Amino acid sequence: MAVMNDLRTMKNAAWLGWQMEANWADPFLFATYSIVKPISATLILVFMFMVVTGGDTDNAYFSYMFIGNALYMYVAEVLFGVTWVIHDDREHYMTLKQVYIAPINFYAYILGRSAIKIVITTAGVIITLVFGVLVLGVDIFLGDIDWLLLAVSTVLGMGCICVLGLALGGITFLTARHSIGINEGVAGIFYVMSGIIFPITALPTWAQSISKVLPVTYWMDSMRRALMPDAMAELSSAAAFDVTGLGGFSNLYIMIYLAISAAIFFVLSLAVFKFADGVARRKGKIDWTTSY
Amino acid sequence: MSDGWVIRNLRAIKGRAYPRIIGAKREPSWLFFEIVLPLFTVAAYAYVYQFMDARDELIGYVVLGGAMTAFWLNVLWAMAAQFYWEKEIGNLQLYMIAPISRMSILAGMALGGMFSTTVNAASTLAIGALIFNVAFHISNPFMLIAIFLATMVALYGMGMMFASLYMLFGREAHHLSNLMTDPVYLASGFFFPVKYLGAWAAAGASFIPITLGLDALRQMFFTGAAEDAFLSIEVELLILLGLCVVFLILAHYSLRYMEYLGKATGRLTLRWQ
Amino acid sequence: MNHEPAVKVESLTRVFEPKKKKEGKSVRALDSVDLQIEQGELFGILGPNGAGKTTLLKILSTLLLPTSGKAYIAGFDVESQFNDVRQKINMVSGGEVSGYGLLTVKENLWMFSQFYGIKSKVALQRIDDMLKDFGLSDKKDAKVRTLSTGQRQKMNIIRGFITDPDIIFLDEPTLGLDVNASRVIRDFILQWLKDHPTKTVVLTTHYMVEADELCDRIAIIDNGKILACDTPERLKRRVQMNTTLSMDVTLLKDTTVFRTFEGVESFTFTEDGEKGLTKLRFVMRGESGVSDIISAVLGQGSRIESLQKTEPTLEDVFIKMVGKGLE
Numbered sequence: 008m009a010v011m012n013d014l015r016t017m018k019n020a021a022w023l024g025w026q027m028e029a030n031w032a033d034p035f036l037f038a039t040y041s042i043v044k045p046i047s048a049t050l051i052l053v054f055m056f057m058v059v060t061g062g063d064t065d066n067a068y069f070s071y072m073f074i075g076n077a078l079y080m081y082v083a084e085v086l087f088g089v090t091w092v093i094h095d096d097r098e099h100y101m102t103l104k105q106v107y108i109a110p111i112n113f114y115a116y117i118l119g120r121s122a123i124k125i126v127i128t129t130a131g132v133i134i135t136l137v138f139g140v141l142v143l144g145v146d147i148f149l150g151d152i153d154w155l156l157l158a159v160s161t162v163l164g165m166g167c168i169c170v171l172g173l174a175l176g177g178i179t180f181l182t183a184r185h186s187i188g189i190n191e192g193v194a195g196i197f198y199v200m201s202g203i204i205f206p207i208t209a210l211p212t213w214a215q216s217i218s219k220v221l222p223v224t225y226w227m228d229s230m231r232r233a234l235m236p237d238a239m240a241e242l243s244s245a246a247a248f249d250v251t252g253l254g255g256f257s258n259l260y261i262m263i264y265l266a267i268s269a270a271i272f273f274v275l276s277l278a279v280f281k282f283a284d285g286v287a288r289r290k291g292k293i294d295w296t297t298s299y
Numbered sequence: 300m301s302d303g304w305v306i307r308n309l310r311a312i313k314g315r316a317y318p319r320i321i322g323a324k325r326e327p328s329w330l331f332f333e334i335v336l337p338l339f340t341v342a343a344y345a346y347v348y349q350f351m352d353a354r355d356e357l358i359g360y361v362v363l364g365g366a367m368t369a370f371w372l373n374v375l376w377a378m379a380a381q382f383y384w385e386k387e388i389g390n391l392q393l394y395m396i397a398p399i400s401r402m403s404i405l406a407g408m409a410l411g412g413m414f415s416t417t418v419n420a421a422s423t424l425a426i427g428a429l430i431f432n433v434a435f436h437i438s439n440p441f442m443l444i445a446i447f448l449a450t451m452v453a454l455y456g457m458g459m460m461f462a463s464l465y466m467l468f469g470r471e472a473h474h475l476s477n478l479m480t481d482p483v484y485l486a487s488g489f490f491f492p493v494k495y496l497g498a499w500a501a502a503g504a505s506f507i508p509i510t511l512g513l514d515a516l517r518q519m520f521f522t523g524a525a526e527d528a529f530l531s532i533e534v535e536l537l538i539l540l541g542l543c544v545v546f547l548i549l550a551h552y553s554l555r556y557m558e559y560l561g562k563a564t565g566r567l568t569l570r571w572q
Numbered sequence: 573m574n575h576e577p578a579v580k581v582e583s584l585t586r587v588f589e590p591k592k593k594k595e596g597k598s599v600r601a602l603d604s605v606d607l608q609i610e611q612g613e614l615f616g617i618l619g620p621n622g623a624g625k626t627t628l629l630k631i632l633s634t635l636l637l638p639t640s641g642k643a644y645i646a647g648f649d650v651e652s653q654f655n656d657v658r659q660k661i662n663m664v665s666g667g668e669v670s671g672y673g674l675l676t677v678k679e680n681l682w683m684f685s686q687f688y689g690i691k692s693k694v695a696l697q698r699i700d701d702m703l704k705d706f707g708l709s710d711k712k713d714a715k716v717r718t719l720s721t722g723q724r725q726k727m728n729i730i731r732g733f734i735t736d737p738d739i740i741f742l743d744e745p746t747l748g749l750d751v752n753a754s755r756v757i758r759d760f761i762l763q764w765l766k767d768h769p770t771k772t773v774v775l776t777t778h779y780m781v782e783a784d785e786l787c788d789r790i791a792i793i794d795n796g797k798i799l800a801c802d803t804p805e806r807l808k809r810r811v812q813m814n815t816t817l818s819m820d821v822t823l824l825k826d827t828t829v830f831r832t833f834e835g836v837e838s839f840t841f842t843e844d845g846e847k848g849l850t851k852l853r854f855v856m857r858g859e860s861g862v863s864d865i866i867s868a869v870l871g872q873g874s875r876i877e878s879l880q881k882t883e884p885t886l887e888d889v890f891i892k893m894v895g896k897g898l899e
Binding site: 040044048054057058059068189191192196198199203204205 | 478489
């Protein structure tokens with residue numbers, strides 16, 4: 008019964024999230040926005056690459072960078088999506104308190120609201136990858152994709168990111184309006200440390216130790232192994248040096264690591280959310296507004 | 300009731316700047332976000348160049364571009380989109396009925412946020428230079444100041460012009476700001492020399508003041524930047540000065556027209572569009 | 573100020589067109605409104621929700637353009653001379669949440685005063701005086717977000733008056749406030765007008781008692797039209813010929829029958845399910861129809877719990893003009 012209620016809450020919250028995300032513009036404008044935004048972010052890196060190589064994109068690293076940047080959208084948008092729900096409901100529409108005191112699972116509400124972000128981001132990721140393959144020669148061939156690895160990696164990775172978003176959402180209860188940057192900052196840590204657009208071996212040794220603890224690092228690697236197995240094999244053994252930094256780990260090891268990380272983050276995130284929620288209630292911050 | 304138009308608007312600028320300044324003091328968590336977090340994006344791009352064994356100047360460009368993103372984001376979010384937020388809170392109509400120029404309100408917002416923005420930019424520059432061993436050479440400090448000021452005035456003038464559009468917008472305001480972030484980073488060459496986009500694209504992007512501002516600043520700071528330059532510093536300064544005039548005039552008329560449109564359609568005070 | 577009327581409105585019309593066809597038809601919020609408010613008046617505008625009160629105030633405060641017609645504030649056209657108008661006016665709405673939550677009350681009020689070019693020293697003195705008038709001196713340094721609803725609205729009122737406007741528009745200023753808070757605001761308004769005899773207050777309200785007590789003249793508006801405009805006494809005298817009959821009866825099955833009775837100008841009813849009563853209120857031409865009403869009630873098997881004949885009030889005027897009570 009409780010599960011059914013939670014599912015219903017998530018469904019209704021997802022519907023609301025869709026209304027918030029999509030009905031601000033006509034379909035054409037929305038489609039333009041959904042295409043232009045992800046592709047332009049990727050093109051920055053493409054031009055940076057071309058400035059150095061003189062235009063040569065036939066390079067395993069180019070595909071590595073391109074795919075990483077495309078997949079990173081999940082990290083940025085989902086983290087943003089969760090924290091934005093609380094911020095927007097509290098500061099803008101001032102409906103947070105009504106939702107908060109309703110007899111629903113608040114986590115389910117937040118996850119439902121954020122779910123639509125995942126759907127929209129998926130469209131952006133697919134568009135970017137297709138653009139990369141068709142226009143820029145990114146190394147993804149449908150026949151070579153490891154679909155099982157892709158499916159498992161996607162599920163575990165999304166789970167990890169969502170629960171992290173939950174923790175950040177809880178912290179949002181306590182922080183002022185400008186801390187929308189909180190999600191950007193945390194996503195930024197992943198951007199630098201998790202082998203998104205450059206291998207972790209480019210970092211100093213002490214930073215690589217941190218990278219090897221972050222679940223997103225493994226998620227990125229496993230997604231690349233699934234999408235471009237040959238290129239990843241090349242990078243893992245380039246000039247007898249494992250450029251990626253994770254070449255020594257098997258797919259199974261990475262999946263297990265992701266699963267355990269997701270579980271640990273899940274527990275941690277719930278604890279952080281509960282703590283922040285409690286403090287916010289004690290200090291009366293559930294419905295405060297902080298704009299200036 | 301009060302002194303003349305000029306004094307009234309100067310007081311309005313002071314009044315609107317105040318919440319930003321005092322907000323920065325009372326909610327000090329911004330310090331962490333503004334100083335530390337922008338460094339991650341800079342670091343990521345710098346490591347990309349480092350991994351590709353790129354020229355040192357390119358890493359320098361990333362640090363400089365990262366610092367300047369503070370101003371672009373301030374214009375986009377803390378000024379242009381601000382009228383939309385003020386409308387949602389209920390302040391916009393109070394600003395509208397006050398006997399002051401809309402540009403005074405926006406100037407107040409800009410000035411009030413300038414401290415935190417400058418801290419952001421300066422810290423990104425300093426820490427980025429330290430971590431990635433970037434050397435900045437200032438050959439002509441007066442020209443540097445002139446370029447920087449011209450870029451800022453033109454940029455904020457453009458921001459005021461955008462703000463006029465946002466007066467009428469509903470939720471598309473937030474999405475429009477989102478939409479303009481990355482494409483402008485791309486078109487204006489924040490992280491790579493804009494000339495590599497091609498002459499026509501670079502010329503088109505030059506209407507965004509920060510494009511030529513960045514290009515000129517790169518030439519001022521880095522000795523090897525001449526080969527990456529789109530136009531000479533002097534030409535870029537002249538164009539920027541022209542953009543200052545153009546955007547401030549456009550902002551004035553755009554604000555007036557958009558306000559008229561908002562009043563005619565009834566959208567000036569319509570919330571939750 | 574010159575000798576122009578404070579507010580002059582000529583054939584003012586405002587039509588709202590929907591953005592898209594599917595959003596419905598256009599709405600005629602104001603329909604050929606004519607009005608003149610003299611300097612020194614406390615002028616009330618009464619009307620149900622959606623009558624056009626706020627639309628009228630928005631036009632007069634230069635937030636909205638009329639579709640046709642003209643409006644003048646102290647002789648200045650709201651459309652073409654809005655900068656001059658804005659130097660003369662201010663506006664406060666009920667339930668306002670303007671300002672910035674992390675500023676203190678004093679800072680918030682000072683900030684808004686700066687938009688009117690008031691010297692800081694002068695502004696701060698006015699703030700201190702008005703906070704004292706409203707009993708908010710101890711909240712001077714409290715953050716705005718910590719204020720209760722009543723305190724916030726008092727602060728909003730101070731924000732409106734602190735600029736010393738020649739004309740101030742108060743859009744339901746006591747909405748949602750308790751009796752004490754409302755009393756303080758009303759007393760302040762009256763005192764302010766007494767101290768500034770050439771200033772003008774235009775007030776919209778739902779509260780009949782407030783309008784009756786405060787206003788020199790009242791305009792009753794519905795569906796965008798001014799139905800009546802006069803002093804409260806003269807408005808009540810319009811229904812002097814009528815009798816007002818209030819009856820509490822046990823729950824009636826059919827209330828529609830009363831509409832057809834001769835002598836009944838209008839009537840309203842409310843049902844109190846808890847007490848099992850229907851409260852009827854009739855405005856009648858003379859007393860001839862009273863016996864028919866009583867027979868109809870008894871004929872439905874109901875009992876009369878109370879019966880009272882009352883003098884006309886502003887609410888009676890309103891019901892007569894508008895045909896319904898205030899929602």
